[in-house]
Amino acid sequence: YVSLRQISAPSSGRLSRVELARPCKNPRIEPSEKPFLHYPKPKTFSRAECECNPVRYFAILSMQRSGSGWFETLLNSHINISSNGEIFSVKPRRANASTIVETLDKLYNLDFLTSASKNECTAAVGLKWMLNQGVMLHHEEILEYFMSRGVSIIFVFRRNLLRRMISDLANSYDKNAKLLNGTHKSHVHSLVEAEILARYKPTINAAMLIANLRQVEEMVTKALEYFNSTRHIVLYYEDIIKNQTKLIDAQDR
Numbered sequence: 001y002v003s004l005r006q007i008s009a010p011s012s013g014r015l016s017r018v019e020l021a022r023p024c025k026n027p028r029i030e031p032s033e034k035p036f037l038h039y040p041k042p043k044t045f046s047r048a049e050c051e052c053n054p055v056r057y058f059a060i061l062s063m064q065r066s067g068s069g070w071f072e073t074l075l076n077s078h079i080n081i082s083s084n085g086e087i088f089s090v091k092p093r094r095a096n097a098s099t100i101v102e103t104l105d106k107l108y109n110l111d112f113l114t115s116a117s118k119n120e121c122t123a124a125v126g127l128k129w130m131l132n133q134g135v136m137l138h139h140e141e142i143l144e145y146f147m148s149r150g151v152s153i154i155f156v157f158r159r160n161l162l163r164r165m166i167s168d169l170a171n172s173y174d175k176n177a178k179l180l181n182g183t184h185k186s187h188v189h190s191l192v193e194a195e196i197l198a199r200y201k202p203t204i205n206a207a208m209l210i211a212n213l214r215q216v217e218e219m220v221t222k223a224l225e226y227f228n229s230t231r232h233i234v235l236y237y238e239d240i241i242k243n244q245t246k247l248i249d250a251q252d253r
Contacts, residue, residue, distance in 0.1 A: 038057060050119075050121040060154045079213060081125035083116055136219065142228070154232070
């Protein structure tokens with residue numbers, strides 16, 4: 001901060017004290033990057049000495065059972081990246097475009113506190129957002145918001161849509177069956193748990209199979225079209241598994 005100290009009193013003619021905030025400047029930032037760098041001022045805490053450390057905004061757009069949870073865990077392993085999960089799984093937050101914008105404002109201002117929240121020096125903040133959680137329904141308003149706020153998109157999909165469907169059916173079954181000691185887990189963290197869940201073999205309606213796969217494929221295509229004008233990267237679960245540099249590419253962006 002730069003302070004202009006002026007003390008004022010009508011009777012004495014002394015000047016009043018005025019404090020002006022000096023904008024954060026970094027001469028090493030490329031002009032093309034400036035729209036994507038932000039300096040949030042949280043209401044819930046002070047960024048202190050990190051207030052001039054720029055923050056990037058991102059959103060992981062995906063579909064259920066596409067590896068986005070695993071991918072988000074990898075991102076959050078970085079000490080300065082905070083991805084706050086599926087915050088729009090809570091229906092009131094996606095009730096309409098206004099509630100969506102209100103929630104996003106709180107998130108990107110670093111005031112949305114979750115277990116993924118990092119310290120004052122957060123360098124990138126975002127969320128995991130399923131396409132069926134208001135993204136497709138309010139895509140025009142979301143696009144406008146992302147463009148105006150400089151939000152980068154990370155698309156995470158699966159190439160093998162049949163395996164995604166099988167995983168989705170098995171996950172739906174376990175919500176009621178609770179095969180792991182009476183509890184349901186969407187994501188397992190051990191080989192033993194994975195083997196237990198793998199014992200269930202879902203039944204697929206062969207008559208509807210092609211139509212269901214085509215419906216998923218069309219949704220992915222539409223999402224890519226809707227947000228094509230944003231700064232984005234498209235990742236596939238299978239590619240990340242085979243090539244770890246894909247994760248580095250996402251972190252670099």
